[in-house]
Amino acid sequence: MPKVAKVIVDVPSRETDRPFDYLISESMRGWIDVGSRVAVPFGRRTVQGFVISLSDHSELSLSRMKPIQELLDHLPPLPPDLVDLAEWMSHEYACSTISALQVMIPAALKGKAERYIRYAEPKQDTDVAEDEPDWYSDSLLQLDEEKQIIDYVKASGPVTVAHLDQRYPGQSVIIKQLLKQGILIESQSIKDRMKIKTVKTVVAAVHGEEAEQAMASFNAQSKRQKEILAFLLEVEVPIGMQELLSTLGATAGTVKKLAEKGFAIIEDVEVFRDPYKDRRFKASKALSLTPEQQAAYDRICETVDHQAYGVFLLHGITGSGKTEVYLQTIERCMQQGRQSIVLVPEISLTPQMVERFKGRFGDKVAVLHSRLSAGERYDEWRRIREGQVMVAVGARSAVFAPFPKLGLIVMDEEHETSYKQEETPKYHARRVAVKRAMQHDAVVILGSATPSLESYHAAKSQTNESFAPILLEMRERPSGSQLPKVEIVDMREELKEGNRSMFSRGLHQAILDRMERKEQAVLFLNRRGYATFVMCRTCGYVAGCPNCDISLTYHQKSNNMRCHYCGYSEVAPSVCPECGSEHIRYFGTGTQRVEGELAKLFPGIRVIRMDVDTTSEKGSHEKLLQAFRDKKADVLLGTQMVAKGLDFPDVTLVGVIAADSSLNFPDFRAAEKTFQLLTQVAGRAGRHLLPGEVFIQSYTPDHYSIIHASHHDYLSFIREELKHRRNLSYPPYCRLILVTLSHENLQLVVRMAENFTSGLRGRAQQRGWFGGLDRFTSDAFDILGPIASPIPKIKNRYRFQCIVKYRGDLDAIDLVREITNETLEQLRDGLLQISIDVDPAMMM
Numbered sequence: 001m002p003k004v005a006k007v008i009v010d011v012p013s014r015e016t017d018r019p020f021d022y023l024i025s026e027s028m029r030g031w032i033d034v035g036s037r038v039a040v041p042f043g044r045r046t047v048q049g050f051v052i053s054l055s056d057h058s059e060l061s062l063s064r065m066k067p068i069q070e071l072l073d074h075l076p077p078l079p080p081d082l083v084d085l086a087e088w089m090s091h092e093y094a095c096s097t098i099s100a101l102q103v104m105i106p107a108a109l110k111g112k113a114e115r116y117i118r119y120a121e122p123k124q125d126t127d128v129a130e131d132e133p134d135w136y137s138d139s140l141l142q143l144d145e146e147k148q149i150i151d152y153v154k155a156s157g158p159v160t161v162a163h164l165d166q167r168y169p170g171q172s173v174i175i176k177q178l179l180k181q182g183i184l185i186e187s188q189s190i191k192d193r194m195k196i197k198t199v200k201t202v203v204a205a206v207h208g209e210e211a212e213q214a215m216a217s218f219n220a221q222s223k224r225q226k227e228i229l230a231f232l233l234e235v236e237v238p239i240g241m242q243e244l245l246s247t248l249g250a251t252a253g254t255v256k257k258l259a260e261k262g263f264a265i266i267e268d269v270e271v272f273r274d275p276y277k278d279r280r281f282k283a284s285k286a287l288s289l290t291p292e293q294q295a296a297y298d299r300i301c302e303t304v305d306h307q308a309y310g311v312f313l314l315h316g317i318t319g320s321g322k323t324e325v326y327l328q329t330i331e332r333c334m335q336q337g338r339q340s341i342v343l344v345p346e347i348s349l350t351p352q353m354v355e356r357f358k359g360r361f362g363d364k365v366a367v368l369h370s371r372l373s374a375g376e377r378y379d380e381w382r383r384i385r386e387g388q389v390m391v392a393v394g395a396r397s398a399v400f401a402p403f404p405k406l407g408l409i410v411m412d413e414e415h416e417t418s419y420k421q422e423e424t425p426k427y428h429a430r431r432v433a434v435k436r437a438m439q440h441d442a443v444v445i446l447g448s449a450t451p452s453l454e455s456y457h458a459a460k461s462q463t464n465e466s467f468a469p470i471l472l473e474m475r476e477r478p479s480g481s482q483l484p485k486v487e488i489v490d491m492r493e494e495l496k497e498g499n500r501s502m503f504s505r506g507l508h509q510a511i512l513d514r515m516e517r518k519e520q521a522v523l524f525l526n527r528r529g530y531a532t533f534v535m536c537r538t539c540g541y542v543a544g545c546p547n548c549d550i551s552l553t554y555h556q557k558s559n560n561m562r563c564h565y566c567g568y569s570e571v572a573p574s575v576c577p578e579c580g581s582e583h584i585r586y587f588g589t590g591t592q593r594v595e596g597e598l599a600k601l602f603p604g605i606r607v608i609r610m611d612v613d614t615t616s617e618k619g620s621h622e623k624l625l626q627a628f629r630d631k632k633a634d635v636l637l638g639t640q641m642v643a644k645g646l647d648f649p650d651v652t653l654v655g656v657i658a659a660d661s662s663l664n665f666p667d668f669r670a671a672e673k674t675f676q677l678l679t680q681v682a683g684r685a686g687r688h689l690l691p692g693e694v695f696i697q698s699y700t701p702d703h704y705s706i707i708h709a710s711h712h713d714y715l716s717f718i719r720e721e722l723k724h725r726r727n728l729s730y731p732p733y734c735r736l737i738l739v740t741l742s743h744e745n746l747q748l749v750v751r752m753a754e755n756f757t758s759g760l761r762g763r764a765q766q767r768g769w770f771g772g773l774d775r776f777t778s779d780a781f782d783i784l785g786p787i788a789s790p791i792p793k794i795k796n797r798y799r800f801q802c803i804v805k806y807r808g809d810l811d812a813i814d815l816v817r818e819i820t821n822e823t824l825e826q827l828r829d830g831l832l833q834i835s836i837d838v839d840p841a842m843m844m
Contacts, residue, residue, distance in 0.1 A: 001029035002054035005068060008097050009042050009049040014821060017096040020049075021058040023067040032068070035076035035083050037109065039069045039190040046188035048072070048111045050101050052083050072190055077105050077385070079402055081439045088435060094737075094817045094836040095425035103425055104400040108378035111190040117175070118158040119150065120185045145174050153184060161186070197375060198268040200241035202255055204232035205265045214263045224250055225258045232264060241266070272379040275372050281358040286331065287324050287478075292316075296472040297325050301332055303443050304407065311434060311467065313414075313459045314447040316474035317483065317712065318683025319647070322447045323353075324478075326410045327360050329445065334364070334390050338407025338442075342393045343429055345416035345644075351622040352646065353412070357393050368394030368401065371618055396421060396429045399436065406440040409433045413644055414446035414455060415676055417669075420841035428839055430455075434467055444469075449683060450676040450714060453721060457732040477687070484654070484685040484692030486710040490701045502589055502597055507655045507695040511602060514653050515634055519690065521653035522646075523598075523637045524681045525591055526661050532588025534561055534572060538581035543573070549793040555613070556592050566795045594637055594657060610638035644680040649688040654681055659698040659706055666790045667843045668730045671705040675717050678709035729805060731839075734780070737804040737816050738840040740789060741823075742797040742833045752823060752832060753786035753800035760804070760819045769810055779808030790844045797833070803843075813838055 006019035022040050024032055032038070036051045046069060058065060078086075078101065086100035093100075102110060149168055153159060164175060178184040206214045211233055218226040228250055232239070245252060258264040289297060296314060303310035316322045330340045344353050357365045366380040366389040383389050385402045392401035396419055399409065411419070411433055419429040430446065437444045446455055446469060459471040477483075489504040499505055514521050533551035534543040543552045545563035552561035554572055562569040575582050586593075591611045598607050608628050615621050621641075628636045629648060636642055636651075662674045678696060686692020698706055708717035726733050741756060743749035761783055764770045769781035785802030792799055806812040813836075820834045 002056055003029070003062070004055045004058045004065070005032055005036075005038070005051045006053045006055065007038060007040055007049040007068075008052055008101060009040065009047050010098055010102070011042060011047060012096060012098060014096075014824070017090075017098070019052055021055075021060055021065055022049075023062060023065040024054075025067050028068060028071055031071055031074060033076050034080045035078035037072040037077055037105075037111070039072060039111075039113075041066050041069055046113050046190060048113075048190050050078065050083070050098075051076075052087070052097075070189065072111060072192075073109075075385070077109055077402070079404060081436070082400060082402060084439065085400075085432070085435060089425055089427055089432070091813065092431070093425050093427050093838050094813050094820075099425045100427075103397060103421075103427075104402075106378045106381045107374050108192055111192050113188050114191045115161040116158040116187050116189060117153060117161060117164055117179070117184050118187065119154045120182055145171055146178060149175060149178065150183060158187070196270050197273055197379070199271050201238040201267055201269045202232060202241055202244055202259075203238040203265050203267075204229060204236075204263070205259075206263055207233075214261075222257075224254050225261075225263075228255060228258055229263050238267070238269065272383060273373070273376045275367065275376040275380070276354070276358065279358075281355060281362070283362075284356070284359040286328055286360075287321075289324065289328070290321065290474075290476065290478050292474040292476060293321050293325055293478070296474060297328055299470070299472060300325075300329050300443060300445065304329065304332055304336075307336070307338075307407070307441050309438050309441050309443070311437070311444045311469040312446065313451055313455050313469035313471050314445055314474070315451055315456070315471060315714075316447065316449060317477070318449045318680065319477045319479070319481070319687045320449070320474040321478045322412070322474065323356055326412070326445065326447070327356065329443075330361070330391060330408060330410070333407035334361075336407060338405045339389075339401075339403035340391050340408040340410065341398055341401050341403070341406065341433075342391065342410045343398055343412065343419070343433070344393065344395060345413045345418045346395065346641065351625060353393055357391060361391055364390040366392050366401075368392055368398040370395065371621070373618070399429045399432050406436065406442045408443050408445070409437055410445045410447065412447050413680075414448045415450055415452040416644075417673070417841040420839075422842065424835075426835075426837045426840075428841070431467075431839075450679050453672060453718065453725065454732040456718060457722065479688055481686055481688060482691070483712045484682060484694050486682055486694040486696060486712070488701045488706060488710050489695055489697045491697050491699050501601070502594065502657060503601065503655075504695060504697050507697065508601065510653050510655070510693060510695060511598075511605075511635070515602065515605060518631075518650075519652045520628070520631070520633075520648060520650045521635045521655065522642055522651055522681070522684045523594065523635055523655045523657060524639075524643055524677075525589065525594055525637070525657040526639050526643075526677065527588070527590050527658070532590060533586075535585060535587055536576035536578065536581055537583040537585050539576060539579040541576050541578040547794070547796045548791065550791055553590065554586050556596070557613075565791070589658060591637060591639060598635060598637070605635060606633040607635045607637055608633040610636065610641045612639070615641065640677070642681070642684070643677055644683075646684055647687055648684070650690065651684055652686055652690045652692050654685040654692070654694045656681060656694070656696045656698075659696045660700050660703075663700065663703060663705070665844075668725070668728070669841075671703070671721055671724075674703075675705040675709050675721075678706065679712065679714070682709065682712070729782070734805045734807040735812075735838075736840060737806075737812060738801060738835075738837040738843065739804065739816060739820070740799055740801045740835040740837070741786075742794075742799045742835070743831055744797055745831075746798045748827070749798045749800055749832070750786075752827060753802065755826065756819060756823045756834070757783060757786045757802045759822060760802075760816065763815060763819060767815075769806075769812075779810055781806045781810055781812065 003024055005022050005024050007022050008019055009016055032051060034051055038049050039046050040049050082104050086097055089100040090097045179186055231248060259266045300312055314322055333340050354367055366383050368380055384392055392398050411430060421427055433444050458467055459469040462468045489506060494504050511521055532553055534554050543561050545552055545568050547566045547568055548563055552563055554561050559572050560569045561572050573584055576584055591609055595607055595609050598605055608624050610624055659678060663670050682694045685694055696710060704720050741749055741753045764781050782805045783802055786800045789799035789801045804812055804816060816836055
């Protein structure tokens, strides 16, 4: 049995980002394994850690090593493959190993240290005379308060410091004195944030002749006990205490008396919190596949059946039936005893996906997403770890579902930027999915109507050996319906014609037509709130956030202005704070304003609005979408939440209010994101028997992304966009690392950004990397910046950034991490923050 565990401790700092050796006691040696979660002494604290390897030896002598204090789980929460994945992520995304490990477990297991106080039992010393008083004796204690505290701790066992402070307020000095004297002892233990849920159950403890004798023993006063025992004998299996009491109208005291007589057993039984326990899913069977679907399915199953690694890019137009291919491939994996993970990009897509997968596979499906309660998420994760399910459906972090026999990972809408985590560790679920598939000899399916340029280029060029998907295409809808007709509306011309409404004349008439025909419409605007900024028309004052360099967004319902970066809010002014003018106006258009305009222009129209403000409550996505499905509304108005993945048979109209909004971001992917959004939202119309119609309103109607989206022409867009990317040396023709430095002092952060960039440039030149990116050599390296970030101040911190471009086998990530550590060493004030984002999805 190994004697030494190498542990990554949960102390997020550069100095502790390495394994520490701890001694495994003999009693723990049979239990501790790679991936185990342990409590270990670290300095004067007790901290949580993860075992990443086991050994018989250590560079430290066994006498100098500290022992592991506690094993926190009998079953390791992380299998060895996820531990290996965390170490890969640490290098690939320039993050600490502990942050990579922590993102893989549910929040319930992110334990925290609790301080406990217990009574110190007197030592048995035979040399002390029996009549000699010892320092534990009550006679030596001077204060009644001391006696009360000691008696309470003796009777209660270990109690938390917080509990003791609450019970004896103002007595902290006395408690500290008792600790100094050694009468009380303080210790630490790691406690999880969530406990396993249990319910009390009751079952009969007697049967046969014993039961008959028990029933005969009841007198008139114990009539209720007799009824309860008769009921328990009839149901035979354990029943929940609450169900028993409500069914018979009995009291818990009566049941306890029955148990005290030995006629019943009351037990705490572990139960799983099921977020869908009250939902009934309509069962579905596999559908007949179209020739295109069958060809894609057969090609994927060749690799699945060989249990070999493979990546497939399933490029299918909106409504082409990609989900049915996913479902049948998963069923093929299940027949082989292998599990599957299905990733969806946003919470809003999860209800529909859950419906499809629960309807097909029932209780074999677990759901993982952030809108579940911590307890529900923990229990769904436990069902996966304990082998009770075969499929996990969820958002980005579901890629870490701890399946032992992983056969398939499906990534629906693979182009979505929400698969990239914006907080540390800044991983991309696509790269992590590919790495996991390599570990398990599994298959990855990347599905999209508008694949990312990186994925499509890799599939067509086959130059990247580690990530070169096989391209599978589906260009027809199984229903036979045609893609909707799209009309681009030049809003400049509408303004010239005197139309000052946010709705073009064509869209206005189309909405009236749908109301008359009892059909439904989807309106898309990628901007929440009522107005994007508040301005004084007299002096030009714009209400801005005091903590961030950004204007406040006005929300009409609450009559306040909010910053969507730091959360700052204030009441909207009635007069200008600068000049006192009453000419305060609201500019820009948000979803709240569109909702108000719809009510004014279309009397009686029923609107459901879906944005961050209306979907903050648990289950709100399901309720709103179900209401729309039940035709309780004529229009579904929303942000990106309504742009993709939704399928409603009566939606025949889609209107895009401001197609330019995403084009104006300072991001080289702006055109690609615009094309993807427009194509996806247009695909919501005419998916069934009724034909669809789409209006795209724009002030730049000649932009190639809008023109190609109106023709549903992905290939033409790709060709044009790739030319721009190649000319400017941007992905997929290189990789990027975005480095952002922030500090409260502007001059200091400017100086440190310049030092960082010059240090990086100098070290790259020493290695002979610098230059050559524009010549498309095999290895190339370049640095842009430093410059102020597009949003130069957030939360009172000034931000500067530089961008590293590189191509080939250069270990640029390692070099950036090296210079980052050196820069932080130069300024050890603890206030300088350096963020490293590998393959950034957002340049803000």
